[in-house]
Amino acid sequence: MLRRLRQRLGPRLDRLAKTVGNPTTQVYPSEYVGTVGRPIAELEAALSKGGFAWDPVSAYHYTPAGSSADGSWVYRSGPFGDRQLHVVLFAPDADRTDVYAHDEFNWLRHPVEHAREEDIRREQGSAEARRWLDARGIEYERDSRARRRLKHAIERVRARVGDRVGERRESTE
Helix, strand or coil, X not given: CHXXXXXXXXXXXXXXXXXXXXXXXXXXXXXXXXXXXXXXXXXXXXXXXXXXXXXXXXXXXXXXXXXXXXEEEEEECCCCCCEEEEEEEEEEECCEEEEEEEEEECCCCCHHHHHCCCCCEHHHHHHHXXXXXXXXXXXXXXXXXXXXXXXXXXXXXXXXXXXXXXXXXXXXX
16 A cells, blocks of 8 residues: 555655755666566565565656656665665566665665765665675676667657557547
């Protein structure tokens, strides 16, 4: 229930947050961990079992193609640990999950620094997330930046075509 509420209200809350500040909502290439050949629900179950917590207050993140995140998870040494590993999941299809990650200040302990996006460690976070996956035997592929750009371009084209088809259906109804 909380997830559905977050999905429904999240984009509105993010627009409101942008009027107050400028939260980063796009993932960066340096945050790319890899693509896991599992449905997102399976990966989320592994994250939960491995000590990660679902983060309902995270700003929605988007790929360069504009796809919105399907999951946001954090790992902390404790509730008020100094930093947190933030993992953002995208499900491009039913049996694959793209994983991005960064290391940042824990918003529970350092809300101002977190909101200002101080000292975000993108490469360190993605490397830490890879080590976490490796330690649990969760296999993943790492596409090159050029291949990811191509995939994002294809996603944009598919989205535009889908929007046009939807518009045509609405105009004929």
